Amino acid sequence: MYRTRPNETRGSIVVKAQPPRTFSSDENETWKTVFTRHQPTRENKIFELFNQGVATLQMKADQIPDLVLVNKILEPISGFQGLLVEGLEDGASFYQLLAERFFPVGNFIRAKDDIGYTPAPDIIHDLYGHLPFFIDKDYADFCQKFGETAIRYSDRPELFQQFERFFWYTIEFGLIETEHGLKVFGAGIASSLGECEYALGPTPKLVPFDIDKIRHQDFRIDIMQPTLFVLKNVRQLFTSLEALENKIRSSP
16 A cells, blocks of 8 residues: 655654656656666666666656656565655655655756756656665665664764765665676666766775775765775675664764
8 A cells, every 4th residue: 555644743853745746748858868878877787686676666768757656566565665855855854764664756857958967866866766776675674774773863963974974885875796797786876877987987996895984984975976885795784784883872
């Protein structure tokens, strides 16, 4: 059953859910351009789970997917759903959504003249980049538990920041070793042609997955990432949360 969630306030956390909208022909053309251009990269450079998710969620080039229909497929598989939101959900509100098995989806799409970049997460980054990974129950469970854990530290900025760094360098901008070579794992890379080419090219410094290094590694959202972390396998990530929390909790 598709669950709806009204706008609500949880303490100081406000989430503004949005109703579905009808996208214009120009907006659907932007989606088609990105989806079509991205196909070779999607098939050859991104972790196979992503490709499985795109197929399972029946994403096509012809129009922006209807999130209601996507959720009807996704929710029975992993218990997660996309939730249309007004704009960027960050900090406490973002992790609260994860804890409740929702992923925020920006209710807009970038301008066709800015296909390679968006100043805030849009439907390409959120729905196309993130939701395909959530067909994996272990991935979904990890994100839900991560949200539950991170939100407990939202009133301690110096500790909460370490959770945000970890999420950034794994779920958003992680790489992973596979039997077919190095692949893109993070949705922030997966949803961008430019980021995929850059991340698997010679420029960024690649560092083996290391909890301590990740939680102390600052990042900027307005540049290509100069440092990226590489997972050996998905289990390395999915089993890391307890150790991460223990290290953060014991921080001076």
